[in-house]
C-alpha cells in the first residue's frame with residue numbers, strides 16, 4: 001500500500017513493486033489535457049458560484065488525486081474525479097460508487113474539471129449549472145494500471161473505496177458518455 005511513484009526524468013516508475021507495475025507516461029502526452037477546461041468554464045458564472053474557475057496545471061511527480069463528491073443537484077449523484085494530465089477527468093454516478101465486487105454502476109462522463117475542484121464543497125446557487133449542495137464523499141489517491149480513451153483501470157486508495165476499479169466505455173470508439181464503473185478483484189502477481 002505504501003507504493004509510490006518515483007519520477008525518472010520523463011516517466012514515472014512505481015517504486016517497490018514488480019516490473020508488471022512499471023508505468024510509463026511520456027511527457028508529450030502527459031501535460032496535454034484530454035479536454036480543456038473551456039466547457040467547464042463556459043457552463044458556469046464564476047461571479048455567482050463559489051466553484052473554482054481553475055486552470056490546467058502541470059502534473060508534478062506525486063501520487064494522483066482521487067475524489068468523489070456527493071452532489072445533491074436536481075438528481076442526487078456522485079461525481080468521481082481522477083487526476084489526469086493536469087485536470088480532473090470526471091464521471092457522474094447516479095446510483096453511487098460500488099463498494100463491493102460484482103456491482104456495476106452507470107458512470108456518465110462529464111467535462112474535465114480543474115484540479116482545485118477536488119477541494120470544493122459548498123452550495124451552487126439556484127439557477128446556476130449544477131445548482132445544489134456539493135460535499136466531498138471520499139478522497140485519497142490512485143495509481144493507474146491501464147488508461148486509454150475507452151478504459152480506465154486504477155488502484156484506488158481512499159477512505160471508502162479501496163482496491164482495483166474499472167471504468168469501461170460502453171460503446172468504444174464512439175462519443176458516447178456512458179461508462180460502467182465496477183470493482184474488480186486485485187490482479188494476482190505474476191512473478
Ligand SMILES: [Mn+2]
Pocket residue numbers: 071073077079092130
Ligand atoms: Mn455533479
